[in-house]
Amino acid sequence: MDLEFTKEEQEFRDQARTWLRDHLPTEQRPAMGQPMREFDLAWQRTLHEGGWAGINWPTEFGGRGLTDIEQMIWYSEFARADPPFTLNNSCTFVGNNHGGPTIMASGSDQQKADYLPPILRGEVVWCQGFSEPNSGSDLASLSTKGVIDGDELVVTGQKIWTSYADVADYQELLVRTDPSAPKHKGISWVICDMKTPGIEVRTIDTMAHHTDFAEVFYDEVRIPLANVVGEINDGWxxxxxxxxxxxxxxxxxxxxxxxxxxxxxxxxxxxxxxARGRARIDDDEIARRLATARAEVAALRSMTVAGISRTRRTGMPGPEGSMVRAFHGELHQRVYQLGMDILGTDALALTPIDGDGNWTGPYLQSFAYTIGGGTTDIQRNIVGERVLGLPRPPR
Incomplete structure (x- = not known):
């Protein structure tokens, strides 16, 4: 594994830097609702028109077919450009980064033709319907049911913590289609049109004043069996x-x-x-924590590059990604706690401080980083069982 960029990768970095300089929006991203959706989709369309959408998507699906290393270079250059918005909070995230790739890996040819191009063209928003009020970390215990009726699934139940459900066109939805099977065996992965009758969306206002999350309720929602990705009961x-x-x-x-x-x-x-007029960085403890944070983000980058190298060989991300996920979540919290300590009482402001950015909101949001996408405990169990080969914990 080589952690240095090749000549071609350096040239790609220069191209990305130049394009971002000429095309990156300067206006702030709207905080919520349809204006936010339109902003994110407009940016996705700009990327598509400029040839920067789906950098690491295969060319047969409309992407550029480049490597994950080049994807990482793109993200680096985006952050370096000091944009007025973040990529990970975009409502196009689910479609681009795991809904679309999942359909590539497991979908039918018709599903790939129908659903992948609109994602890259910036025409649709996807959301994820996995977690439920009683099935978060133990995802396999989900109870939202899908009953086969002719050529349709009739779905009844509830999902929660669904990002951007209020502005989404489609949802990657997990439903239980065989209640008599072992809990991992009776689940199906379904493409759900969010405009289907019987769906109700209620937004959730978090302590960080975000309204990205929502509850979704399904009352006998009819979804074509053709929307099942993979096979019935193969959803796990x-x-x-x-x-x-x-x-x-x-x-x-x-x-x-x-x-x-x-x-x-x-x-x-x-x-x-x-209070004594001394620069905060002259405090030995603050300086130590900053140096540690810088070293840890460098270590996180190396872990990610190692994962990319591994995926190149296997063709599919493996359980080692849980190591990155767990470390990243805890590091994210430590960094924003450090920010609060450096800012002192100024950190109590819920609005940008002297135009330099809002630290309180991201600090409050950081608590979700060891929960969303599987709690830190779940990630550690995955690493222990699937990477280290340790026995499963007693139940």
């Missing part, structure tokens, strides 16, 4: 590929943005003073 296998993408390369953008956040914090520590 399909879902594991989805979560492999989510825990593997899908969070690269967030990792790159976290590295930029650490550098911003170093600048804050140089410019801010304590």
């Amino acid at each position: 296998r399909v879902a594991m590929s989805t979560l492999s993408f989510e825990r593997g390369t899908a969070f690269m953008a967030d990792q790159i943005e976290l590295a930029a956040t650490v550098e911003a914090l170093i600048g804050e520590a140089r410019n801010r003073t304590d």
